[in-house]
Amino acid sequence: xxxxxxxxxxxxxxxxxxxxxxxxxxxxxxxxxxxxxxxxxxxxxxxxxxxxxxxxxxxxxxxxxxxxxxxxxxxxxxxxxxxxxxxxxxxxxxxxxxxxxxxxxxxxxxxxxxxxxxxxxxxxxxxxxxxxxxxxxxxxxxxxxxxxxxxxxxxxxxxxxxxxxxxxxxxxxxxxxxxxxxxxxxxxxxxxxxxxxxxxxxxxxxxxxxxxxxxxxxxxxxxxxxxxxxxxxxxxxxxxxxxxxxxxxxxxxxxxxxxx
Amino acid sequence: xxxxxxxxxxxxxxxxxxxxxxxxxxxxxxxxxxxxxxxxxxxxxxxxxxxxxxxxxxxxxxxxxxxxxxxxxxxxxxxxxxxxxxxxxxxxxxxxxxxxxxxxxxxxxxxxxxxxxxxxxxxxxxxxxxxxxxxxxxxxxxxxxxxxxxxxxxxxxxxxxxxxxxxxxxxxxxxxxxxxxxxxxxxxxxxxxxxxxxxxxxxxxxxxxxxxxxxxxxxxxxxxxxxxxxxxxxxxxxxxxxxxxxxxxxxxxxxxxxxxxxxxxxxxxxxxxxxxxxxxxxxxxxxxxxxxxxxxxxxxxxxxxxxxxxxxxxxxxxxxxxxxxxxxxxxxxxxxxxx
Ligand SMILES: Cc1cc2nc3c(=O)[nH]c(=O)nc-3n(C[C@H](O)[C@H](O)[C@H](O)COP(=O)(O)OP(=O)(O)OC[C@H]3O[C@@H](n4cnc5c(N)ncnc54)[C@H](O)[C@@H]3O)c2cc1C
Ligand SMILES: Cc1cc2nc3c(=O)[nH]c(=O)nc-3n(C[C@H](O)[C@H](O)[C@H](O)COP(=O)(O)OP(=O)(O)OC[C@H]3O[C@@H](n4cnc5c(N)ncnc54)[C@H](O)[C@@H]3O)c2cc1C
Numbered sequence: 001x002x003x004x005x006x007x008x009x010x011x012x013x014x015x016x017x018x019x020x021x022x023x024x025x026x027x028x029x030x031x032x033x034x035x036x037x038x039x040x041x042x043x044x045x046x047x048x049x050x051x052x053x054x055x056x057x058x059x060x061x062x063x064x065x066x067x068x069x070x071x072x073x074x075x076x077x078x079x080x081x082x083x084x085x086x087x088x089x090x091x092x093x094x095x096x097x098x099x100x101x102x103x104x105x106x107x108x109x110x111x112x113x114x115x116x117x118x119x120x121x122x123x124x125x126x127x128x129x130x131x132x133x134x135x136x137x138x139x140x141x142x143x144x145x146x147x148x149x150x151x152x153x154x155x156x157x158x159x160x161x162x163x164x165x166x167x168x169x170x171x172x173x174x175x176x177x178x179x180x181x182x183x184x185x186x187x188x189x190x191x192x193x194x195x196x197x198x199x200x201x202x203x204x205x206x207x208x209x210x211x212x213x214x215x216x217x218x219x220x221x222x223x224x225x226x227x228x229x230x231x232x233x234x235x236x237x238x239x240x241x242x243x244x245x246x247x248x249x250x251x252x253x254x255x256x257x258x259x260x
Numbered sequence: 261x262x263x264x265x266x267x268x269x270x271x272x273x274x275x276x277x278x279x280x281x282x283x284x285x286x287x288x289x290x291x292x293x294x295x296x297x298x299x300x301x302x303x304x305x306x307x308x309x310x311x312x313x314x315x316x317x318x319x320x321x322x323x324x325x326x327x328x329x330x331x332x333x334x335x336x337x338x339x340x341x342x343x344x345x346x347x348x349x350x351x352x353x354x355x356x357x358x359x360x361x362x363x364x365x366x367x368x369x370x371x372x373x374x375x376x377x378x379x380x381x382x383x384x385x386x387x388x389x390x391x392x393x394x395x396x397x398x399x400x401x402x403x404x405x406x407x408x409x410x411x412x413x414x415x416x417x418x419x420x421x422x423x424x425x426x427x428x429x430x431x432x433x434x435x436x437x438x439x440x441x442x443x444x445x446x447x448x449x450x451x452x453x454x455x456x457x458x459x460x461x462x463x464x465x466x467x468x469x470x471x472x473x474x475x476x477x478x479x480x481x482x483x484x485x486x487x488x489x490x491x492x493x494x495x496x497x498x499x500x501x502x503x504x505x506x507x508x509x510x511x512x513x514x515x516x517x518x519x520x521x522x523x524x525x526x527x528x529x530x531x532x533x534x535x536x537x538x539x540x541x542x543x544x545x546x547x548x549x550x551x552x553x554x555x556x557x558x559x560x561x562x563x564x565x566x567x568x569x570x571x572x573x574x575x576x577x578x579x580x581x582x583x584x585x586x587x588x589x590x591x592x593x594x595x596x597x598x599x
Contacts, residue, residue: 123408124388129376136460141373166463221385221422229414238577246578
């Protein structure tokens with residue numbers, strides 16, 4: 001069984017702010033981490049391997065420093081990694097990102113592909129399903145439990161708004177996972193040693209056999225026109241007076257807005 | 261290139277709304293999409309269509325009353341349960357046939373799962389989880405506004421050179437359109453020939469939370485934090501939620517204390533909610549909590565510390581002890597309601 005895990009290196013978004021003068025992201029001093037959902041994807045892959053055997057390969061598309069994320073994946077126990085990196089990949093939206101990952105995955109071979117539910121920076125949750133479409137394989141999103149898995153089929157619980165669905169799929173399949181699925185293991189000491197020594201294999205545009213027109217900014221149908229700080233509510237109000245006065249004022253305001 | 265390119269783009273006309281249904285019931289986000297879709301269609305002087313896979317004629321007619329000029333309806337039983345492939349295949353096929361310029365779907369587990377497949381196969385852009393949509397006056401392009409980085413920033417996304425422009429739209433953000441009981445429209449029947457699914461839904465399980473109301477669907481959420489000090493505090497919040505017809509939420513600190521179950525947790529590692537009214541009681545306003553609730557329409561904060569960060573995002577702030585404020589609020593609301 002060939003299991004591919006897609007991981008993304010992201011800024012720790014809790015600390016990302018906007019420079020109000022330039023309307024650009026302030027990234028200085030913001031640490032880079034593996035997208036938290038992707039840790040659960042790695043854990044799921046390792047557990048599937050422990051059950052049915054096979055090999056786990058973690059891949060990331062990103063700049064050279066995304067190598068750190070791959071080393072962390074090795075320290076958790078993945079067998080192999082690939083850094084998909086090329087200047088031509090810069091500025092990719094989800095379409096171009098998914099196309100690039102698909103080309104790499106096709107080269108590597110696959111049975112199960114596992115992604116996080118979403119990345120905490122772009123927040124789109126689109127890359128997984130788009131990769132599955134490019135590969136022409138089924139996908140199941142928002143997996144919260146794997147009920148059964150063999151080399152032929154998988155049975156999972158998919159989170160929905162009001163509960164969950166039990167869904168079966170033949171393999172190959174792509175899964176996107178939520179945090180309830182598992183608790184990611186911590187790197188072992190041995191894992192950390194292996195990670196330190198590991199040679200990271202890179203794949204560039206040629207290696208994955210991608211069309212130059214389909215990658216990076218050029219291959220991206222969407223454009224980020226501008227970014228800005230979320231609107232601060234101008235009508236914000238600290239209520240005044242005694243507790244009773246404040247409660248009365250609150251009710252009056254809510255009635256004015258027809259909320260009560 | 262430019263001239264033939266722009267003729268190609270202008271071959272795409274009309275605004276489409278994907279009306280998601282489960283078990284024959286159309287999701288409320290579909291009516292919200294018709295509201296915003298109508299405004300966009302009017303601005304572009306074009307027509308508004310709804311797409312309905314599954315459900316029956318009654319539902320299709322309702323979509324017309326809510327603003328659709330036309331409904332493309334496929335009644336095939338393959339849509340009784342949600343599987344991504346048949347949904348994506350049929351939507352892709354009819355987009356190729358009819359060429360709409362804008363397609364909107366709900367940013368729900370269903371919409372966010374299968375719409376990306378449609379965008380991938382059409383080679384067009386998809387903007388995720390939009391909270392505002394406008395038409396650019398000069399170019400006629402759709403300006404798609406969405407939060408990213410956990411709600412810390414907003415971005416305007418464009419899809420200038422590909423059609424259709426596709427977006428998923430966050431539920432409960434857009435206002436429904438006008439319901440006109442005798443509005444007329446056309447229903448076009450669509451066949452599901454050669455549509456297949458490799459995945460299979462074998463069971464659908466509903467998990468109703470203890471407070472009965474689904475947190476993410478609730479119009480009002482009364483949430484408690486460590487400031488409640490003890491589990492009984494949530495009894496009081498339940499009472500307030502009941503008076504307001506809402507649900508009970510919690511900070512992680514309250515869940516960690518064991519006062520309430522995890523299914524109520526709001527925030528980065530809990531649920532993301534955007535009700536009309538969010539009442540934060542004894543919650544300090546840590547960023548991991550804020551990312552789960554800051555898009556609520558009205559935020560009311562009750563906290564005894566006037567410096568608590570929650571007040572920075574509150575529409576109305578009350579400085580005081582929750583055990584003083586909340587009982588008074590319950591009493592006065594009950595008086596109004598004549599209970
Ligand atoms: C402010 C802002 C808004 C944006 N909005 C949009 C938008 O609406 N539509 C759009 O198409 N693009 C958008 N983008 C671009 C988008 O963020 C990037 O294309 C990004 O590379 C992938 O999308 P994501 O971060 O949303 O990932 P998601 O789709 O949320 O990621 C899901 C999973 O896919 C896998 N994955 C994602 N990226 C990689 C990678 N580079 N390598 C390996 N695995 C990966 C991981 O398993 C991850 O958990 C936006 C970017 C910014 C900065
Ligand atoms: C990776 C990560 C993920 C996290 N995910 C989440 C998440 O999903 N959701 C979440 O909520 N948190 C999350 N947290 C935790 C978060 O950082 C805060 O610790 C948590 O939100 C604090 O909860 P609180 O506001 O209830 O408690 P506190 O911060 O302790 O605040 C209690 C507040 O109550 C006030 N107070 C005390 N007594 C009274 C009284 N009698 N009347 C009125 N006010 C009173 C105090 O002034 C104070 O402001 C996460 C943290 C991390 C590191």
